[in-house]
Amino acid sequence: MEKESRFQKELAELHKAEKLENANKISWERPKVPEFDPDMxxxxxxxxxxxxxxxxxxxxxxxxxxxxxxxxxxxxxxxxxxxxxxxxxxxxxxxxxxxxxxxxxxxxxxxxxxxxxxxxxxxxxxxxxxxxxxxxxxxxxxxxxxxxxxxxxxxxxxxxxxxxxxxxxxxxxxxxxxxxxxxxxxxxxxxxxxxxxxxxxxxxxxxxxxxxxxxxxxxxxxxxxxxxxxxxxxxEPIKEWSKIAPLRIISFDIECAGRKGIFPEPQHDRVIQIACMVTAQGQNKPFIRVLFALDECAPIVGSQVISCSTEEILLTKFAEFMKTVDPDVVIGYNTGNFDLPYILDRADHLKINAATFLGRLKSTRSIVKDARFSSKAVGTRDRKDINLDGRVQLDLLQAILRDYKLRSYTLNFVSAHFLGEQKEDVPHTIITDLQNGNSETRRRLGVYCLKDAYLPQRLMDKLMLLVNYIEMARVTGIPFNYLLTRGQQIRVISLLYRSAKDQDYVIPAMDVERGSGTDQYEGAIVIEPMRGYYDVPIATLDFASLYPSIMIAHNLCYTTLVSKIAIDRLNLVENQDFKATPTNDYFITSNKRKGLLPYILEMLLSARKMAKKDMANETDSFKVQVLNGRQLALKIVANSVYGFTGATIGRLPCLQISSSVTAFGRMMIEFTKRQVEENFTKANGYEHDAIVIYGDTDSVMVKFGTPDLAESMRIGKVAADLITTKFISPIKLEFEKVYFPYLLINKKRYAGLYWTKTSTWDKLDSKGIETVRRDNCQLVQMLVEKSLRLMLVDRNVTAAVDFAKQCISDLLQNKVDLSQLIITKQLSKTDYAGKQAHVELAERMRKRDAGSAPQLGDRVAYVITKGSKGALAYEKAEDPIYVLDHGLQIDSKYYLENQLVKPLTRIFEPILGDKVSSLFNGEHTRIIHLSTPTSGGLMKFAVKSETCLGCRIPLSNSKKSNIKASSNNDFSRAVCEYCLPKLPEIYLKNLIISNNFQRKYARLWTECQRCQSIMHENVLCANSDCPIFYMRTKAQHDNDKHKKIMERFETSW
Amino acid sequence: MVSIATLRSRKEVDLEISFKKFEPSLETFVQQYSGIYRKRLQTLWPVLLSKIEQKWNPNIGTALQPQNLTILSKIGDVSEKNDLAIIGTLSLSQKGKPSILEEISKSLWEKESSFPKNFWSENDELWLEDESGRILLELSNMKTAPVLVNGMVVAFYGDVLSNGTFVVKEFLDPGLAKQKEVQNHSIDQESDKYIAIISGLGLNQTESITKPMQMFAEFLSGVLGSDTASSLASSISCLVVAGNSIDINDTSSDFVLEKAKQYGLANTNDSVISSVINDEKDAFNNLDNYFVELAKLLPVLVMPGDLDPVSVLMPQKKIPANILLPNSLKYSSFYPLTNPSWFSIDEIKKSTKNKSALEVSISTLTGRHICPTSPDTLPCYPSLNHDPFILYEAPHVYFIGNQESFDITTYTDENGCKVTIVLVPKFKTTGDVVLINTSNFEAKIINFEL
Structure with a gap:
């Protein structure tokens, strides 16, 4: 009886679940197709x-x-x-x-x-x-x-x-x-x-x-x-056809139950959760939020949780979900190289055929293929190719790798960088623990997984990637998928074929000569910088779209390239029928024949002008984004035409074009320099003689000499207009901005305050100054940024020097926060030549705890500690958490010499000249030895006694000396008798320090609670990319230590 | 702000000081803040449950009569449904809240901003959460907006939309806790007895004892003014000094330094802080002398404030009188006390649009929690399973120190329990001292302005 009733109950529940699922299915489906008549x-x-x-x-x-x-x-x-x-x-x-x-x-x-x-x-x-x-x-x-x-x-x-x-x-x-x-x-x-x-x-x-x-x-x-x-x-994608269909976009993320210390492998480790967010293009919130979870998972507010009893069901349901939702675009973070291959490999391993049909074709399985992508622009990358026939894939990691140069490409870092928020990061080992817990812990994991699935969508929206890519596909004509999987060349090829067809040209299929990529031609010019700190406005004159306009102006093209032999044969007249370029190549003039590349470029540039104009008139914000995407795409493509002709391992290299382009560019910069320095002189009625202090590729920096910002802008405009008249259209020199003040360090290294109007400055601009190099610690970045700010914004060079000295002094006195001293390096395969600090450390950490040690591909964070005498550099790298737990000493000398000296010298040398070394020597660099190590060696045997908080003299052990210390010192645990009169000061001083620690502790830990968006559970996050990750732990240690000190002021009164 | 001294006021003052419950219980800093929230929710959840059953029960026939009210035991179990009641802790997501992460990650090239004085904005999001998850609240349907800030434990009645938002129709808080009977208050009715409360003496390095302070001391001793004044003085049975007896104000002039201090990012080098220390020490010498004067006259109860030199973590510890006020401490009539939370009201106000101090004070009484924004924006001790701010018992008098001006109101709940709420103004700027009648809890102010 009882059995039956239980069975009935189960059945009823099954039925209920089924009904729910069917209801889900309907809500997942695309809108119904309206009735239509194919003949009408x-x-x-x-x-x-x-x-x-x-x-x-x-x-x-x-x-x-x-x-x-x-x-x-x-x-x-x-x-x-x-x-x-x-x-x-x-x-x-x-x-x-x-x-x-x-x-x-x-x-x-x-x-x-x-x-x-x-x-x-x-x-x-x-x-x-x-x-x-x-x-x-x-x-x-x-x-x-x-x-x-x-x-x-x-x-x-x-x-x-x-x-x-x-x-x-x-x-x-x-x-x-x-x-x-x-x-x-x-x-x-x-x-x-x-x-x-x-x-x-x-x-x-x-x-x-x-x-x-x-x-x-x-x-x-x-x-x-x-x-x-x-x-x-x-x-043609203009007017009403420039719209974008309400494409369905799925953003997803998987979680795997890895084993301790081993990166998940599809042969061993289960897929435990898959979170999916489905959004319709043009809408800002996902309308389907689903979590597929292995084992019973408690419900999550605002999302559908589909608990699956086996992995087979989980993977199959996910594939069914894909089929029902039928997305046009599949996005994620590293989904191309991790999530998708993992799902497919896992399905193969478990022999679940149904789970491998993720595309739109009924009879085609999705399979993983290894592919290699190499391009001059982005280098060589191994990747996996997965066919989701009919669906477009957009792996945000790939897209960001391609378009942005960042310190790190972890989702943690990328979301902090672009979205301005840190991401909670649950460590692998805890993921497995949460999965093995109960339905509540799995819910916790599910919430995390859903958040991670939503991030790619938010990143894509924020960076306007989909719209920009669609516009790029439209501008170049190539399929969307090619944009991520292929290089720049195919874009130009597509344009070339389209125009060639109209003009009855046929394009030769040239054999790509392997290894002929060594052909070099002279590149752009850099005018030797006149280094220094300029406290007067420096005007910048730029050539707009330099290379495209050179190609247009001089009619440089495959179709106009003419050989000496042909010239003779056809009796062509120089400067009438053809012209020689500075590299002595010959091109037909445009009145005899208009080149195809100039034609394409003109089209691109005028389309860009048009898009910009439309953008200014458009009120709909989404259409503005589309147009902006278009003008960006047009700019990128126009600039890549030159590169295409110079790509020696390319489909259609023509070095006569590319080397002529750069040669014209060099000439023009030099010409501009001469013009500026000849025209804007005292002799011509100006207050000062203008000097070009630096020039690079398509711009020159001019010191007109006037200390007045408005005047420098005025002369800048005059100069740009004057010199433009001396060039062939459409070459145009533009006055864009003034740097004031300007710190010119070296070629491609400078910083300045950027002005486009006289009322306020726009930004602090810098090039080539290593504020973002990864192997620098935060201290360097902070120091360089702050010094530059003092120099350029506050225009107070003395304050900048004082600040740098103060920081060095703080460093040497161990007063710099540990989190500012952390250096990170990626642990990669090729690192075994020579002993490297981070590799050695990773090995040591593995011995301590395999579970939490960094794995291949992770970034290892470390600080350099004093270490024992004679320890080698690579032995002194240590895990920051370990350093905090064991109270190890930081090697501040290392930081000064290996981290600070170079960047500081670089930015201060233009100001201080030879005296720059005074930053690193002198009064402020006196080292105070603060405390003795608290662990290791003999310290294990030493009896630790408390020292007077006033004068550091050891205090006799209070318990033993109770009888002897008859005295009226109620505070014998805090101060010695001599310091007793100063007790209030000593207390107040320690209180200020203690309060500072306590505030920091409270601010940090509440911040993490907010970030993980739950207050009732402990913070689990192990995102060591987060700037407060180590600070948080340090705050715990500091407070525990200081709590003990404050307790010593307590008496039994 | 405090209530909790139960007073048996006779000719001889008989003080029973029961501040023990506001002693911080600190284990270590290795634990986090989740324990406080869990304890808070566990304590107040059953209170709200029984209140829901009472208030929103269709069978009893209250104003609100949902046909099928479902009370959710876990927010995580929520699904698209109408007529739900949910209980949880409010989590107020405000872009304007101070964020140490933002402060640290911002580029040094940005212009410096000051530490936020108010966190409220149009885009604030209010969530309700428990251990199982959280749900976004949609409040636009509510007729009146109660004080709703981070950390309050409350209940809502409403509908859940398909996108997982909870549309609120009604709101409940736990209501006043039980109140102790007032003892012996019928005796001795002819002669009223008073407690005097003074707040914000604000001594600093330059000013020693000011003229108004001197006048106040003289008033207490009975030598100032008329007979009525001296008889009033003699009916004052004790004096409460409610916070901020000193005010060195070292950083508030420089907003960058003040901000660094608020985030715990201040430079604590000896050279930087030594002048502050000396100023504070001098101020305390003066204060010690003043308290000696007062303690000779009547019992003096001294509570700390946010500017006084004690730990910043709530609840505040006693001022270490043995170090800083050694002479006053020699008098048995001198009592240093802890402060459970006196500036929490000001802190709560920062999260709201335009709530008055009295409104906020009432909300902490009916919310049965005097410091809901701890630990979120007001630092407090971490604890595994202890929340020192829960009100298990409602006070008779609830006073808030260091306010701009005096105000008073009486809150009466549906059971007839009454609490007198008094805003005690800063003495330094107003010269006001508040007297509270111990038999009927009425208040009057005396002014010592020049």
Missing amino acids: ENIAFQQMEIIDNYNSLKQEISLQLFGATENGNSVMCEVYNFQPYFYVPAPTGFDPNNLERVRSFLNSQLSGDNGLNKVLDTVTKIETYNKESLYGYTGGNKIPFWKIYTRIPKSISSTRRLFERGFELPTIGHYAAQTFESNLEYVVRFLVDCKIVGSGWVELKAGKYKVRDESAKKSHCQIEVEIDWKDLISH
Whole structure:
């Protein structure tokens, strides 16, 4: 009986759970697709991803476009019949009637290529068009090119190789030729030819498309259609089509139960929680908040908690969730290299097939592939590639790594940096403990996990990443996914192809010469700085978009590059038909032929001007963001065109262009310097002779001599306008800002107070001054910042010197807070050459406690301690917490010599000159030995007796000497008899110190309570990137120590 | 601010001082602040529960009659539902609160700001939390806004929205604690007895005993003024000195230094603090002499304040009279006392928009907690399972020291319990001393301005 009733109860509960889940499911789904008639209604959608799909059965290629409609319905559109192709120049004198014979010859050579059915032709069609090679001017005549179509994209390269190797051509003989446009990706080819841009809108006209019914669907998208490529209509992303669909964005984070001291491994360690936040683009709060938790987890306010009894259920439910929510964009922090691969590897390990279907295609599993990404701009990085077919991935870590230079890239640091708040960080070991606790502790973990899942979304919003990336995709035309996974080059290539097609140029497929990357040409100029501290306004004159405007002004392009031979052959006249650049390369003038790159650049620059203008007139804040994203993207792309021509391992290097650009740049800076110094002189009626004190790449710093800010701004403007007239349009010298005062330390190292208007200064600006270097301790940063502030804002050089001296004195007297002395270094694999302090320390910490020791990839925080006599430098590094717990002494000399001397010398030398060494010697550097070590060595055996709080004389042990110390000293535990008259002062002094510690303790620990957003539980956070992490522990120690001192003032009265 | 001296006032003063409950109990600083909140919630939770059952019970027929009131035992269990009652500790998220983290992380290139004087802003978020989690409160539907600050334990009635927000319709606090019967107050009705309260003498290094202070001492001795004055003086049975007897004010002129001090980031080098120490010592010499004068006349009870040299952590310890006031201590009529919290009212005001000191004082009585913003913005001792500020018993007289001006009100709860709330002004700026009648708790002020 009883059994049955319990069973019934269980059933009822199961039923309840099921009902709840179904209700959930409905709330997770996308909005219903409105009824529509395919013969009457168009479908417009914003495509976000394009996949080429090869049907090996039918041996046919198609493209699948994924995206969302304005209603928020997901769409998959399969596009048929777009055939890949490339060009080769037709042999001279070839009879077009023989074209079919060439085709069958090629097919005989390529039969069965890439697994094609031998019955099928590899080359499906050859057509002849008149085109011109992009590379080099040869008179401007078009010649016939063969446009060779192949059945599948893979066959392009085998066909290309055939041409490059050469073969016997009927009626012509041996024929070998460079191919054109044979190295362009199929997807980009498609986009170029259809004039579709990445993340742009496409429209399918009524009657032209076919809707697939549910059973024929290949994807989970709500609407699935097919269409011929010629019927696809693309909308330029302007006006109404610049909108962004309400894309669904999922931000997620997983937690794993790691073992002590070992980073979680999918072969061993369970996935215990997955938190997901779903937001619709354009909205500021997630509308779905779900936590999948292993084992019973207590409910969390405002979120759905789905407790799963096994990991299998957990992972499967997550995959189902993905399918139901059907996000367009998947974001997270390091999800590309950790969370997603972990889920998939874990699912593989547990053999849960269903959990690996995370994409939109019904029959495609998501798998992990190792990939390497290397680019001149960002270096080489190993990463994992995961296909979530139809969904765009945006790993915030990757994006931030690419776009921002930071001290550290932990989520802790990044959120502190961009969101201005510290992140609670629960250590791995505690995560496992919380999981193994009860449903309440798992709730605690869940709250933490949800918070971490929300952070990427907030970071993305804050940095406007999605909007900016969409705009970048639109400006360059490449698919969204390429922006993170590919380099800068593809962006320029896409632009180049788009313009070339309109003007009948074909682009040569150049062989990338490996190892030829050593070709160097002279770069930008740096005018030797006249170092010093300038207490007069220094005006800065900048060339706006220097390199793009040089290329436009001088018509530098592949299409205008002309060789000496061609000049002679075509009888071109110098300075009329062509001009020589400072590097003695020749380019056709723009009135004879307008170059393609200048054309593209003009387009980009005017589009940017337009976007900026629209931005100024726009009132809707979201549209302003979109436009801002666009103008930024346009600027970045315009600047990368120059780099593209100079990339020697690139797709289309042309050093004649890039070296001419830098040479023009150098000339212009020098010319500007001369102009300034010749025109703005006493002889010409100015109060002072102007001097250019420094110049770099595209700017010069001018000392006009006047001490008056407004006057320097006025002359700055006059100078900029005057010199601009001497250059070819669109080159423009602009007056932008004045530095006043200005501290010029060296090349690329300076600081100054930045003024654009006379009323107030804008900011304190600095370049190349190591306030942010990671292996500096906070003290250095604080000291440099404060000194600069005193020098530049308060314009009080003496105060800056005094301040630096005071800090050095504090350091040597151990009065600097330990948290200011912490140095961090990353523990990476390659570190075993030579003994390094942080590596050695990590090893020692592992021996003490494997669980909390830093792991590979972590940053190790340490301070340098005095250590025993003769200890080697690497032995003196110690864990700050250990130092606090054991009262170890800091090696202040080390900090002075190895941390402070260099940066301080750098900023003070321009002022103090040779006297700079007086900072580090002299009265203020007297060292006071404060106390003896309290641990180690002989101290274990020493009897510790209290010393007088007034004069430090040892006090006789109060208990023993009770009889003897008959005296009237009630405070024999605090002071000696001689100091007794000074008791009030001694008490008051210690009280001030004690109160300072107590306030600090209270402020710090309440701060952490607020940050972890619960007051009823202890703070668990171990975020050692947080500036108050060590301070917090130190406050505990200081207070415990001082409490004992204050107790010594108590008597039994 | 204090209440708790139970007074049996006769011709000879019979003082029973029961301040023990406000002694700090400090274990170590290794523990954190969560214990205080847990103890607070555990103590007041059952009080609120029974009050909810009484007030929001549809069967009893109160003003509020929800059809299906559900009382949540854990906030974490909340789901989208109407007619819920929840109990928890308020957590007030205010951007304007002082933050040591912000202070430390801000660039030194930013302009310095002063330590915040008021934390309130439009964007404040109010959360209610217990051990299981927290929920965001939406208060716009409330007709009147009670004093709601961080650390108060209260109950709300309302609905939970799908986004997890709690829309408040009604609010409850624990209400006055039980009050002891006033003993013997019917005896001796012809001659009223008074307790005098003086606050904020504010001695400093330059001023010794001021003329008004001297006049006050003379008044107490009966030599000042008319017969009525001297008979009034003779009916004063004891004097309470309510905080800030000295006021060195070393940093308030420099807001950067003052801020560093408030965050515990001050420089405590000998050279920096030695002048303060000497000033304080001199001030205490003068104060000691003054208290000797007073202690000769009547019992003097001395409480510390935020400017007095005792630990900043609440509840404040006694001023170490054996070190600083050795001569006064020789008199048996001199009693140094602890201060449970006297500046907590000022601190609470900072978190509110425009609440008066009296409103705030009443809220601490009905909230049964005299220092709710500790530890959040007012430093206090950490403790594992002790919250020294809970009121287990309501006082008869509740006075707040160091106020700008005198004010008085009587709060009466639904059971007829009465508490007299008195704002005692700063003597230094007003010359006012407050007299409280021990039989009917009425108050009057005497002014010693020149």
